[in-house]
Amino acid sequence: MHEPVKDSLVETLVDDRYFVRSLIARGGMSSVYLATDRRLDRDVALKVLFPHLASDRGFLRRFESEAKSAARLSHPHVVGVLDQGITDSLAYLVMEYVPGRTLRGLLDERGPLSPRLALALMDAVVEGLAAAHDAGLVHRDVKPENVLLADNGRIKIADFGLARAVSTSTNTGTLVGTVAYLAPELVTAGGADERSDVYSAGIMLYEMLTGRQPFTGDSPIQVAFAHVHSSVPAPSDLCPGLAEDLDELVRWCTAKDPEERPVNGRALLGELRHIRTSLSDAELDFRCTPDPASGPSGAGTPTEALAGATEVLTAGGAAGAATSVIDTSSLGAGGTRANHTEVIHRNDNATTVFPAGSRGAGDDGADQDGYDVEGPDDDYDTDGEADLSPNARRRRAQRDERDRQRLNDREAHRPQLSLRSGKPRRRGILLAVLLTVLLAAVAFAGWFFGAGPGALVSVPDVSNASVEEAGTQLGDAGLNYTTDEVFDEVVAAGLAVGTDPGAAREIRRFQPVKLLVSKGPQLFSVPNVVQRTLEAARADLQEGELALGAVTEEYSESIEAGSIISQQPLPDTLLRLGAPVDVTVSKGPAPVEVPVVTGLGEDAALKAVEDAGLTAAVAPDKVNSATVPAGAVVAQTPASGLLERGSTVTLTISLGPRMVEVPNYVGQRVETARADLESRGFTVEVENLLGGLLGLVRDQEPGAGTAPEGSTVILKVV
Template sequence: MHEPVKDSLVETLVDDRYFVRSLVARGGMSSVYLATDRRLDRDVALKVLYPHLAADRGFLRRFESEAKSAARLSHPHVVGVLDQGITDSLAYLVMEYVPGRTLRGLMDERGPLSPRLALALMDAVVEGLAAAHDAGLVHRDVKPENVLLADNGRIKIADFGLARAVSTSTNTGTLVGTVAYLAPELVTAGGADERSDVYSAGIMLYEMLTGRQPFTGDSPIQVAFAHVHSSVPAPSALCPGLAEDLDDLVRWCTAKDPEERPVNGRALLGELRHIRTSLSDGELDFRCAPHPDGSPASSGSPTEALSGATEVLTGAGAATSVIDTSALHPDVAGGNSTEVIHRSGNPTTVFPAGGRPGSHDGGRGTDDYPAEENDETYDDGDDDGQGPHRRLSKRDERALARHNDREAHRPQMSLRSGKPRRRGILVAVLLAVLLAGAAFAGWFFGAGPGALVSVPDVSNTAVEEAGTQLGDAGLTYTTDEVFDEVVAAGLAVGTDPAAPREVRRFQPVTLLVSKGPELFPVPNVVQRTLEAAGADLQEADLTLGAVTEEYSESVAAGSIISQQPLPDTLLRLDAQVNVTVSRGPAPVEVPAVTGLGEEAAVEAVEAAGLKAAVAPDKVNSASVPAGAVVAQTPASGLLERGSTVTLTISLGPRMVEVPNYVGQRAESARADLESRGFTVEVENLLGGLLGLVRDQDPGAGTAPEGSTVILKVV
């Protein structure tokens, strides 16, 4: 049995503040540790980036910026970002520590969830997304592994902005986000907005209801293309019996065209809560039958969770996990009920003192005790001879006993006769008041200001027409202007509450009027470095687009020559600005100066914009005369202006000894001369019959290497 390898960060102090206690999880970008903040004496989750990401300067800049944006988001359903830091050896993020488990753990354990539980979980997740979208943040990696179920019943979504930090700090086109929940536009266009989060949330709801993901494949690319080319099926196709409203909700969230989805988390939240209030108890408590293999079909395992699962033991010793729905929206949470999820997979509901649903006496039925299915019966002794005695349950027995006790204490006659007429008048007046109150209540809640009406859909209509529709529905409204990326300025975006939610007529409705898309001026980034330009554009809520390079004689290498669009142009949020970066002066062609005299060669090199350097050592050359350039480095090609070309000067040919060959055989003389580097010419005298050298030119002495020696042979 092998001992586990201890993590090197455990039991160390990070940045002189955070004492690392244990490793919690490892994920695709980082490791998560449980640590103690020694300055504030509290437990925190320490997310430490992997070394290859910490070494990427571009990523660290984006990581720091996104951490600051996420830290500004404070919401009960979002894991809080407390601190971030970069040291010489690591980069880290400090987050709120959430002891509990992930939604993935719950789904792996239970398989398909009931719509009641799935919608309660989604309510918290979507409310957190809505708050983030309102703050201008997009999650980009919504999945069960990033939904944390705390021990105290709270539901939180984690890792806002980190997927954006990865995708925007690298220019590789890598898809960031778990492929099973990837929106089609992330595969085809690479851009993400609030509607991409809505798509991922819809896939997650599908998986909670059915226990399976809509698309599977042998490789991630197959799943990604399925998201692009296929429509997400209705959950009821896999789980017959699910409410049609749930099918519509999933299909709306997972439309392939982002324009056909809810515009953001806030729009989805309104419809989600409307569906929760409109479904019957039977539809909410329906649960998809387990799959034939007996196990949930969800793929993957929890990654980057902030803590492990925490369990609560029942009296019988069975482990349960508790999710408190009292923290959810009061209109949709169903009171203060707490749903207890048993590991056996059979949900029960623990109801508060207010009573059980369906009872008419505060949850006590006809007596003060809950019904007992296995109560024994008793014989009341009323035997009429027509059959077996009628037997009552213990519950009925207790009710009968209380009824008999009340009857035994009821007076059989009044000790005072009173005035019957006065009593009759009082009864008549009381009945009249009750009837008038009932009539008023019926009018008030039926046709008056308290009547329920559906908010009309006024999106993309003129403000006057929208006001007319609201007035015809008996609603009073105020107007508020909002930015909108889709609806033209001056037209109605919608209402708050959103259509088709039912409200009382006396409730105020806000008519949202479009101001058009929010526009941001383009800053001037010319003469700025690429790094500084990226920071300027991010500060202006824009992004750096395509980067091209050009030679420039006036702009230093690495600085921006030009930009498109031009400065002060108004663009939409996160629009791209393309820039051209200087590569410095253009390179020049190296001139060929071999064979030129030294002075002429130097002039030719300097005229080309280069520097000439004469090598200190001259060399002999059989072909280049003394004082001329015998070699140059480099000999050709392109060089940056001002670069150096080295010239080597010739000493002329080397002088080689020429022996006296007169009287020797011509063949041996020729071979010896050629071995010394001479060129040999033979002139035959009288036919050269003897083959002997009679004369030579030059004679014995020295001659330049490579020169010609003439042998005269007889």
């Protein structure tokens, strides 16, 4: 057994921020890693592009632009783009990490899904697409590999903008997408819009219901050819018993003409939810067990056989189909690459190039380099009757019979008048009767719409009138009405707020009118937000349909800083919609003034600091002081000011003055003795005896020995 080659990026730091922990998956355009964002301390999915893309400056510009567009999209069913970067050696995209598996993994494990599960999964996917379409983004590569199923039940669609970045960075004859889900217009014209995503979603729904893809071939080109020239078969052709509404939904999404599809994800989402509510439980829980020998021509192989070539290297990783760039000249007869994102080159005339031999036997349309060229007007039909199974032919015959029956029903309800030739007198009587009936109908219509129940009347303005007065005005106008009570901030309870339709609207007398009667303003109970944080209080008030009012701050010895001390109005007070509630927020305990304890004894100083609500600490080293006696405080830190309660004040204790040697100066000049004593830190006093004419020291106090630093030495001079 060979040891696996370790990826060079694993256990490295990308852009001084993202620590790569392991390889999740590798595709045709990029590798996906599990990484840790060192700055925010969270797991992310790091998509690193292959060197041939990272070296393309045009692609990098598009890549950066599309990443910014995708990052602006925030939706519960879309994988968030968190960051992107380009260094000297690589280009990368940072996305939300979704632990779990892909929809492809679920299909591989379970095969066809019940309509209930398939529609529930599609609901999340289409809702994500709808949000993207609303923001002006087109995915271009919708497929099961890009649908992530998180371990906590969340469903997210990934890889917005990457396919567009690749396609716009290559030449104009290039299209991007996974051929199994590729919209026909991407092959023939190259332009993608929201309806292209809808087509891919329809193909994905077909696969979820049947366990197979509608089209396969020996090469990606043949699959793309089938999308252009063939209609997607009904899922019930492969799975008899599926609800007809599901067939219609798949047909609508996968119409070859984009104009015949839902205009975007939002339009599809509405129809999808309508169908989910209209199907019976039996139809929703139906499970397809297709006969491998049945199904329309060109139907795909079972989903398990089309799982793409992406190798998932870590458990729980999001495996996607590999994304690769394919030149049609490299595709031979055996070049099947199912579920990869393909980049297929077209010529400038929007014709589709197919490998030689991909059309039927006996076709001599191959050109000199071995490729056949099919233009958009060529006739190609893979839905021939001869290729259908007996089951499919029976269901097609049933649908044709239903279509003929609907046509017959419409013809049966079309009125016909036949005036056969007969006696002139009989025809005259008949015409007279018809004319009389016609005149009567005209007269009745004139009365009905002129003065009768169908006459137009203007709805009277009944605002601020009593219910009785409003009823009288509506009755005088010939209108029938019902009453409905509503809250109103202006009109007093019991009075009319107005009508629906509103005042001055012209309606027919037979149309109903609703008289809206005020219940007064709607009142809401004030919640108790004391001891809540400011943000929590704001959320509580908004939930209670009230608003946060003025915010003041006060010191509090009992309520921690940032929490609310009091509120006004008090809890359970009833207020109108949106009324403000003022709050006072704690700034924590009030600061304490630092006492000055310099010069006090150690015990007295400690007590003074602690009595002030502060913590006293004695410095480990004592110091000498010429002015402060031993055992007293010689210094404190801080010396003064304000501190939070409980803060520490450090005290330094004095050792008293330092003892300094005093020399014997008797017989020396007084100037010399004075200078030497002052240099040693003593204070010098001179007493002149007999006028001090000689300037010599006769005596000194203290005598030779030691004395405290800073003490006074007396020199007696003669």
